[in-house]
Amino acid sequence: MANDKTKHQVQRFLNKLAEKYPSTDTPEVFTDIHIRVTQETGDVMAFDDDDKEITRVVVEEWINASLDTDVFYNEVAQCLRAQIEQFEQKPGALGIIEPYNYVLENESAEHVAELYVVDDDDTIIIGHELMDGLDKELDDFIDNLLKTE
Secondary structure, eight states, rough: OOOOOHHHHHHHHHHHHHHHHHOOOOOOOOOOOEEEEOOTTTTTEEEEEOEEEEEEEEEETTOOOOSSHHHHHHHHHHHHHHHHHHHHHHHTTTOSSEEEEEEEEOOOOOOEEEEEEEEETEEEEEEEEEEEEEEHHHHHHHHHHHHHH
């Protein structure tokens, strides 16, 4: 679900973010980038932590995509991660105080996935969930503790 036109539209979206938050020696903006995608319209919108719209683009391929909602957001997340990773390889891609991250949200502003986290020049986390499986590990740990008592 990421043809060349879609990749170009996402790159344009990220370049618009860079225009809004140009790289500086001493960034002054402290925010995450909340990316909301609407399956019906193909709208891709970026918001700051105060829910102020930063920029938007329409990804035509995502308009009324005939996919289950979970499948749709999984595929969108994969596409966005790949493009964000490429974008963030540029030195000083965004003039935002680190750490910051890109978060995928649905049209209701509900969290769908962590897309990309930048902590400092040495730590960049790319992946699905930052602590995938943590709930199960904690439950197993508690169960083991209770069994030993």
